[in-house]
Every structure is written in C-alpha cells, then in structure tokens.
Amino acid sequence: MNAYNPLDTTRRLEAAGLERRQAEAIADEIAGGTSELVTKEQLDAALDKQTIRLGGFIAGIIALASAILGTLISVK
Numbered sequence: 001m002n003a004y005n006p007l008d009t010t011r012r013l014e015a016a017g018l019e020r021r022q023a024e025a026i027a028d029e030i031a032g033g034t035s036e037l038v039t040k041e042q043l044d045a046a047l048d049k050q051t052i053r054l055g056g057f058i059a060g061i062i063a064l065a066s067a068i069l070g071t072l073i074s075v076k
C-alpha cells in the first residue's frame with residue numbers, strides 16, 4: 001500500500017511557483033521512487049517470519065551438537 005499521492009504533490013509544487021509540467025515530472029519521479037516501499041506492518045511480518053526461521057535453525061544446531069556430544073561421551 002502506497003500512501004503517496006502525486007496529485008497532491010503536483011498541486012503543492014504548483015502553489016510554490018513551479019509550472020504544471022515541471023510539477024508533474026517531479027511528482028512522477030517521486031512516485032517511481034516510492035513504489036517499492038513497504039509498510040511497517042509488512043516489514044514486521046517479514047522480520048517475524050525470519051526470526052522464526054532463525055530460531056528453528058538454531059534449535060536444530062543445538063540438537064545436532066547435543067547428539068554429537070552425547071555420542072562422544074558414550075564412546076569413552
């Protein structure tokens with residue numbers, strides 16, 4: 001979801017003294033630069049997903065290390 005409104009930007013730039021053509025060009029460039037931005041909610045969801053994956057990976061490593069250590073201890 002993109003909250004940027006190029007029409008509002010165009011109007012504000014015109015009110016500041018720019019010609020309509022220039023104002024539209026600037027607003028279009030800004031819109032192009034913001035099209036790939038994410039919301040805070042999207043970022044939080046992605047970080048939560050990565051945190052869960054990382055937690056599972058670490059748990060797996062700890063389980064493997066414990067199994068290896070247990071095997072080494074029982075061999076002696």
